[in-house]
Amino acid sequence: MNVIxxxxxxxxxxxxxxxxxxxxxxxxxxxxxxxxxKGENDxxxxxRLPSSQSVSNTETKDGHASKRQPSKHSxxxxxxxxxxxxxALVIIERSDSVFAYNITSALEANRIDFTAVLIKxxxxxxxxxxxxxxxxxxxxxxxxxxLDMDKNLLQAIHQYCKKYSVGIIFFAVVRKTDExxxxxxxxxxxxxxxRLSLKDLVISPSADDVLYVTKAxxxxxxxxxxxxxxxxxxxxxxxxxxxxAKTLSQDLLKLNSPAAVLHTTMLLDEGNFDGIRRIFIGxxxxxxxxxxxxxxxxxxxxxxxxxxxxxxxxxxxxDDIFVGAKGIRMTAPDVEALLLQQDILAEKIPGFSFxxxxxxxxxxxxxxxxxxxxxxxxxxxxxxxxxxHMWNHAQPHTFDNQTQLVNDMKKNVHFAxxxxxxxxxxxxxxxxxSGVYPTQLILYNAWKQVWGIKVTSTEEYPALRPARxxxxxxxxxxxxxPRQTCGLFTHTIRMKDYPGGRERLDGSIHGxxxxxxxxxxxxxxxxxxxxNYGSDRLALYTFDKVVNxxxxxTNIRLKAEKPVKLAKKYFEIFPQEKxxxxxxxxxxxxxxxxxxxxxxxxxxxxxxxxxxQKTGTSALHSFLSMHPNIYKNQPSEETYExxxxxxxxxxxxxxxxxxxxxxxxxxxxxxxxxxxxxxTYFDNANAPLRAYSLLPKAxxxxxxIDPAKRAYSWYQHERxxxxxxxxxxxxxxxxxxxxELGRQVVSLRNRCLDPGKYTQHLQKWxxxxxxxxxxxxxxxxxxxxxxxxxxxxxxxxxxxxxVDFSKSIIYDAKKGFYCPVVTKGHTKCLGKSKGRIYxxxxxxxxxxxxxxxxxxxxxxxxxLTSISQSRPAWLNKALTENTK
Numbered sequence: 080m081n082v083i084x085x086x087x088x089x090x091x092x093x094x095x096x097x098x099x100x101x102x103x104x105x106x107x108x109x110x111x112x113x114x115x116x117k118g119e120n121d122x123x124x125x126x127r128l129p130s131s132q133s134v135s136n137t138e139t140k141d142g143h144a145s146k147r148q149p150s151k152h153s154x155x156x157x158x159x160x161x162x163x164x165x166x167a168l169v170i171i172e173r174s175d176s177v178f179a180y181n182i183t184s185a186l187e188a189n190r191i192d193f194t195a196v197l198i199k200x201x202x203x204x205x206x207x208x209x210x211x212x213x214x215x216x217x218x219x220x221x222x223x224x225x226l227d228m229d230k231n232l233l234q235a236i237h238q239y240c241k242k243y244s245v246g247i248i249f250f251a252v253v254r255k256t257d258e259x260x261x262x263x264x265x266x267x268x269x270x271x272x273x274r275l276s277l278k279d280l281v282i283s284p285s286a287d288d289v290l291y292v293t294k295a296x297x298x299x300x301x302x303x304x305x306x307x308x309x310x311x312x313x314x315x316x317x318x319x320x321x322x323x324a325k326t327l328s329q330d331l332l333k334l335n336s337p338a339a340v341l342h343t344t345m346l347l348d349e350g351n352f353d354g355i356r357r358i359f360i361g362x363x364x365x366x367x368x369x370x371x372x373x374x375x376x377x378x379x380x381x382x383x384x385x386x387x388x389x390x391x392x393x394x395x396x397x398d399d400i401f402v403g404a405k406g407i408r409m410t411a412p413d414v415e416a417l418l419l420q421q422d423i424l425a426e427k428i429p430g431f432s433f434x435x436x437x438x439x440x441x442x443x444x445x446x447x448x449x450x451x452x453x454x455x456x457x458x459x460x461x462x463x464x465x466x467x468h469m470w471n472h473a474q475p476h477t478f479d480n481q482t483q484l485v486n487d488m489k490k491n492v493h494f495a496x497x498x499x500x501x502x503x504x505x506x507x508x509x510x511x512x513s514g515v516y517p518t519q520l521i522l523y524n525a526w527k528q529v530w531g532i533k534v535t536s537t538e539e540y541p542a543l544r545p546a547r548x549x550x551x552x553x554x555x556x557x558x559x560x561p562r563q564t565c566g567l568f569t570h571t572i573r574m575k576d577y578p579g580g581r582e583r584l585d586g587s588i589h590g591x592x593x594x595x596x597x598x599x600x601x602x603x604x605x606x607x608x609x610x611n612y613g614s615d616r617l618a619l620y621t622f623d624k625v626v627n628x629x630x631x632x633t634n635i636r637l638k639a640e641k642p643v644k645l646a647k648k649y650f651e652i653f654p655q656e657k658x659x660x661x662x663x664x665x666x667x668x669x670x671x672x673x674x675x676x677x678x679x680x681x682x683x684x685x686x687x688x689x690x691x692q693k694t695g696t697s698a699l700h701s702f703l704s705m706h707p708n709i710y711k712n713q714p715s716e717e718t719y720e721x722x723x724x725x726x727x728x729x730x731x732x733x734x735x736x737x738x739x740x741x742x743x744x745x746x747x748x749x750x751x752x753x754x755x756x757x758x759t760y761f762d763n764a765n766a767p768l769r770a771y772s773l774l775p776k777a778x779x780x781x782x783x784i785d786p787a788k789r790a791y792s793w794y795q796h797e798r799x800x801x802x803x804x805x806x807x808x809x810x811x812x813x814x815x816x817x818x819e820l821g822r823q824v825v826s827l828r829n830r831c832l833d834p835g836k837y838t839q840h841l842q843k844w845x846x847x848x849x850x851x852x853x854x855x856x857x858x859x860x861x862x863x864x865x866x867x868x869x870x871x872x873x874x875x876x877x878x879x880x881x882v883d884f885s886k887s888i889i890y891d892a893k894k895g896f897y898c899p900v901v902t903k904g905h906t907k908c909l910g911k912s913k914g915r916i917y918x919x920x921x922x923x924x925x926x927x928x929x930x931x932x933x934x935x936x937x938x939x940x941x942x943l944t945s946i947s948q949s950r951p952a953w954l955n956k957a958l959t960e961n962t963k
Contacts, residue, residue: 140287140291140389140634162210162211162212163211163212163213163214163215163243163244163245163384164192164211164212164213164214164215165191165192165215165381165384165385166191166192166193166194166213166214166215166385167186167191167192167193167194167214167215167216167217167218167377167381167385168193168194168196168204168206168213168214168216168217168218169182169183169186169193169194169195169196169218169220170196170198170217170218170219170220170224171195171196171197171198171220171224172197172198172220172221172224173197174197176220178220178221178250178252178363178364179195179220181363181364182218182220182364182373183195184545184547185364185370185373185374187547187548188547188595188599189374189387189598189599190387190653191377191385194213194214198224198227198228203232206235206236206239207239207242207243212239212242212243212245214245215243215245215380215381215382215384215385216245216246216247216248216377216380216381216385217236217240217245217246217247217248218247218248218377219247219248219249219250220250220252221249221250221251221252221254222249222250222251222252222264222271222359223252223254223257225247225249225264225265226264226265237353237355240354240355241354241355244356244382245380245381246355246356246357246358246376246379246380246381247355247356247357247358247380248357248358248360248373248376248377248380249264249357249358249359249360250360250362250363251271251273251309251311251359251360251361251362252307252362252363253273253274253307253309257273257274259273260272260273260274261273264311264359267313267348267352267353268313268314268315268318268352269311269312269313269315269318269346269348269359270311270312270313271309271310271311271312271359271361272309272310272312272342273307273308273309274306274307274308275306275307275308275309275310275326275327275328275342276302276303276305276306276308276326276327276328277302277303277308277310277324277325277326277327277342277344278301278302278303278324278325278326278327279298279299279300279301279324279325280298280299280303280322280323280324280344280368281296281297281298281299281322281323281324281341282294282295282296282297282298282321282322283295283296283319283320283321283322283323284296286321286347288379289321289347289358289375289376289379290321290372290375290379290634291374291375291378291379291386291389291634292371292374292375292378292389292598292633292634292635293368293371293372293375293632293633293634294631294632294633294634297631297632299368302327303324303366304365304366305362305365305366307362308324308344308361308362309344309361309362310324310326310342310343310344310361311343311344311346311359311361312342312343313346315351315352316351317348317349317350317351317352318346318347318348318349318352319346319347319349320341320343320345320346320347321343321345321346321347321358321372322343322344322345322368322372323341323342323343323344324341324342324344325340325341325342326342343361344360344361344362345358345359345360345361345372346358346359346361356380357380358376358379358380360372360373360376367589367590367591367594368590368632370590370595370598371598371632371633374386374598387601387652388601389634389635389636390601390635390636390638391597391598391600391601391602391603391629391635391636391637391638392601392602392603392637392638392639392640392645392648393428393431393597393603393605393626393637393638393639394434394602394603394604394605394639394640394642394645395431395433395434395605395607395618395622396434396436396466396508396536396562396604396605396606396607397433397434397435397436397607397608397609397611397612397618398436398468398508398510398606398607398608398609399436399438399468399472399510399569399608399609399610400435400436400437400438400456400468400609401437401438401439401440401441401442401443401444401453401456401609402438402441402468402472402609403441403445403569403608403609403610403613405444405445405446405449406445406446406449407572407610407613407614408445408446408449408452408453408609408610408613409449409452409453409456409609409612409613410448410449410451410452410613411448411451411452411454411455413452413612413613413616414452414455414456414459415455416612416616416619417433417612417619418459418462420619420622420623421433421462421463423623424622424623424626427626427630427637428626428637428638428639429638429639430638430639430640431639432462432463432464432639433463433464434463434464434465434466434504434506434642435456435463435464435465435466436465436466436467436468436507436508437465437466437467437468437491437494437495437500438468438469438470438471438472438491438510439470439490439491439493439494439495439498440470440471440472440490440494441472442457442494442498449613452613457498457499457500460498460499460500460501461499461501464504465495465500465501465502465504466502466504466506466507466508466642467488467491467492467495467502467507467530468491468507468508468509468510469487469488469491469509469510470487470488470490470491470494471487471490472510473487473510474509474510474511474513474514474673475509475510475513475514475519475521475522475525476513476514476519476522476673476674476675477513478521480521481521481524481525484521484522484525485525485528485529488525488526488529488530489529492529492530502530504534504641504642504643505530505531505532505533505534505642505643506532506533506534506535506642506643507526507530507532507534507535508535508536509522509535509537511673512537512538512539512562512673513673514673515535515536515537515539515540515559516537516539516540516541516552516559516670517664517670517673517674517735517736518554518659518734518735518736519674519675519736520555520734520736523554523555523557524555526557527555527556527557532557533556533557533558533642533643533646534557534558534559534560534642534643534645534646535557535558535559535560536559536560536561536562536604537559537561537562538561538562538563538564538606539669539670539673540552540559540561540659541660541662541772542662542667542669542670543669546563546564546596547599549561549562549563550653550656551646551649551650551653551656552656552657552658552659552660553650553657553658553659554659554732554734558643558646558647558649558650560602560604560642560645560646560649561600561602561604562604562605562606563596563600563603563604563605563606564605564606565593565596565605565606565607565618565621565622565625566584566587566592566593566621567607567608567611567617567618567621568608569608569610571611571617572610572611572613572614572615572617573614573615573617574615574617574620577617584617584621585624588621588624588625588628589624589628590628590632593621593625594625594628594629597625597629597635598633598635601648601649601652602645602648602649604645605622658728658731658732659732659734660768660769660772661731661734661735661769661772661773662772662773663683663735663772663773663774663775664680664735665680665683666775675736678736678739678740678742678744679744681744681745681748681751681753682739682740682742682743682744682753683735683738683739683742683753683773683774684712684742684753684754684755684774684777685752685753685754685776685777685778686703686709686752686753686754686755686777686778686779686780686876687754687755687756687757687760687770687774687777687778687779687780688700688703688754688755688756688757688758688779688780688782689757689758689760689761689766689770689779689780689781689844690757690758690759690760690761690762690781690782690834691758691761691762691781691782691783691789691834691835691840692758692759692761692789692793692796692834693758693789693792693793693796694758694782694783694784694789694858695782695784695858695861695862696756696758696782697720697756697758697909698861698862698865698896698897698909699756699780699782699856699861699868699872700720700756701898701899701909702865702869702884702888702899703754703756703872705882705884705887705888705899706873706878706880706882707880707882708750708751708752708878708879708880709751709752709753709754709878710742710743710745710751710752710753710754711753711754711755711756712741712742712753712754712755713741713742713743715730715741717730718730718757720756721755721756721757721758721759722738722741722755722757723757723759723760724738724755724757725757725760725763725765725766725769725770725773726757726759726760726763726765726766727759728765731765731769735773738773741755742755750879750880752876752878761781761834761840761844762833762834762840764843767843767844767846767847767848768847770847771847771848775847775848776852777852778852778853778854778875778876779844779848779852779853779854780853780854780856780872780875781841781844781853781854781855781856782856782857782858782861783837783855783856783857783858783951783954784858784859784951784953785859785953785954785956785957786834786835786836786837786928786932786935786936787835787920787925787928787929787931787932787957788920789834789835790814790831790832790835790928791810791917791920791924791928792917793830793831793834794810794813794814794827794831795917797827797830802823802827803823805827808820808824809921810920810921810924811921811923811924811927812824813827813828813831814828814831814832814924814927814928814931815927816828832931835932835935836935837935837939838935838938838939838942841853841855841942841946842942845946850946850947850948853946853948854871854872854875854948855943855948855949855951856868856871856872857949857951857952857953858951858953859951859952859953860951860952862896862897865884865888865897866883866884866885866888869882869884869888870884886900887899887900888900889906891906891908894908894909895916896908929957929960932957936954936957936958937958939954940954940958
């Protein structure tokens with residue numbers, strides 16, 4: 080009865096607390112089997128860790144180059160012929176998982192190449208090829224994926240890791256379905272205890288060999304967020320703790336004795352147990368510290384292949400100097416505070432100074448105290464770095480011509496000279512980044528003409544969000560760097576009005592978005608505004624705090640550099656970004672707001688006829704142009720009917736406006752279809768990505784004929800144009816030659832044969848475009864029965880008006896092919912260069928090509944079936960002949 084009376088008087092909440100305490104008592108006793116400290120009876124909180132070892136093959140924390148030596152804790156690679164690529168394999172549970180997204184986003188933000196694969200995927204990527212390992216680290220989204228993995232697949236991963244000395248990262252994420260609080264990790268001598276609340280975290284002071292970004296020895300003397308932590312325990316000597324913490328239950332049980340136990344939340348397996356190095360992390364990436372510890376784990380387990388320099392360049396731009404409504408501008412005391420903070424930051428960031436972007440028209444437009452602030456800025460002008468905005472803060476895309484832009488800029492030049500403001504860094508920012516991207520040619524020309532600009536920056540390339548994908552590019556010899564936001568905008572003036580308040584701003588600084596931006600990017604150009612330095616001076620608060628936090632928790636070296644040198648360093652690190660990748664401005668709301676009105680969005684093609692050459696693309700171009708609702712591009716002076724925009728770098732760098740100007744403006748874009756034909760696109764390495772980036776919704780038509788016939792036709796085409804290699808050597812000499820006949824012959828051979836490897840080129844296009852946007856047209860059908868072929872084409876294009884071409888395309892006996900009818904039975908055929916009659920291919924060449932393309936044709940048959948495309952008749956014939 081006493082027991083019953085007790086339970087009736089106790090609330091459910093107290094009962095639950097009692098149960099938790101009882102379970103945690105058992106956990107506390109078990110915790111004595113946790114990784115040992117300095118000694119069994121040692122009262123110190125320091126962990127017993129081996130001496131550090133060299134793991135870097137790029138640079139050490141002090142910035143010096145270091146040649147990597149095999150770790151005594153990890154197996155050497157097998158032989159000198161085995162190599163591993165700098166890439167990560169990420170094994171995830173679901174493609175819509177938030178945590179999986181956070182993992183891949185972190186990799187993407189740090190420009191780490193990776194392949195993500197679903198655990199239940201039927202077709203896994205190959206782990207190795209020809210003694211080359213494809214991945215230098217393997218990441219499991221959760222330990223449960225590892226424990227539940229197919230045994231054969233797990234064995235293959237283990238063998239791969241041992242052969243190439245590749246490490247594995249595990250996140251111990253608690254699932255709702257997990258019932259057990261304690262569990263062994265497979266066959267490893269490691270146990271994990273889950274669903275814990277932790278406090279007082281300590282990073283091992285002896286973990287310098289593992290940590291790279293993260294500073295060893297740091298502590299958090301407070302409760303950790305979340306109540307779903309996992310800790311690890313083991314007695315095996317292959318394991319050592321990297322991060323440890325106490326459990327909150329120690330407070331409940333009053334166990335805060337000097338010998339309080341630290342539980343391991345990040346555990347290193349040095350590989351001595353089974354030859355595989357591993358790192359276990361006891362929660363996900365919600366906890367800010369795990370973000371940099373995750374990067375350190377990747378760096379360590381990949382033997383430094385996936386790490387970069389610790390140098391981080393910081394530039395803080397103050398836009399809109401002299402611009403702002405009365406009451407929110409800077410005063411003289413604000414300018415004094417700005418100078419003081421600049422000196423403080425310069426002590427921690429050598430060479431640092433704020434960069435002030437000015438619009439002279441608005442000088443002294445504030446109240447009395449704010450006018451004194453403007454005068455203070457000018458008085459101390461030599462203590463800052465200055466760059467030009469527009470004189471009247473107008474957006475460049477609103478100007479009609481270059482002359483207007485130049486005149487506006489010259490007013491700012493005059494203002495700077497009048498007030499002795501030195502503008503000598505060849506750097507400029509356009510208000511709202513207008514005209515920078517999408518690019519406006521007259522802005523770039525005016526900048527160079529008036530200011531000699533060499534560098535600018537924008538947050539709009541290729542798009543504002545996600546910020547981790549921002550990149551740089553070079554246009555018209557001006558280097559464009561990615562610009563970052565710091566959480567401050569023109570309207571964030573006072574702390575009490577900040578969205579989310581101080582807590583949100585501090586969260587961004589202390590391990591959140593702003594902190595991660597510095598971690599992720601080697602060059603950080605931050606956009607702030609004059610209004611952020613008045614009132615509550617939020618910008619000064621933000622950068623002071625974040626620099627201190629970076630200094631406290633990381634080994635990052637903060638630096639500053641002049642814009643031109645900074646830009647040159649950026650493109651030394653990322654040379655692949657020099658060439659821009661144009662995106663469609665009409666599919667981005669922000670880009671639509673900051674691009675010129677002309678040309679219009681309807682002046683982009685809906686259809687690309689991509690080739691390959693010598694398959695009938697000119698004939699299809701001619702027939703498509705006959706349709707009343709299909710419009711072709713205007714010819715180019717250099718490339719005639721073909722614009723070759725995506726395949727020729729010189730034309731591509733002219734920009735989208737140059738391309739769009741070749742297409743007509745149509746009245747009804749719902750029924751009209753614009754197209755262009757450039758047969759050089761099909762086998763060009765750059766064309767698929769370039770085309771998809773600008774025209775992701777365009778449809779593609781590929782015309783295929785027997786690749787042997789195509790190769791011979793191309794050779795004859797070159798002979799007709801007096802190509803020396805084709806004039807001096809027979810067709811068989813060209814296609815069967817090696818390098819012994821010289822570069823010209825090798826080049827001709829490649830241009831003859833490579834386009835006929837149809838499958839590999841189709842795969843490159845379908846790497847970006849959906850299969851439903853592609854039509855493979857039988858070139859023989861187009862030649863023999865163009866009426867039937869055009870019906871198929873119209874059906875593929877979903878044309879509302881379907882034209883019967885039976886009366887508008889007739890066979891021309893003189894030419895030997897079908898031509899468009901112009902008037903009363905008269906035709907207008909293609910020029911002399913089309914439809915030439917060549918001597919028949921010699922039997923030796925024919926046999927060579929049949930053998931050469933046999934495997935490619937077999938591959939094509941299977942591939943066309945897999946993408947639901949019908950097989951051309953010539954392919955069936957070619958495959959049949961090769962089996963005889």
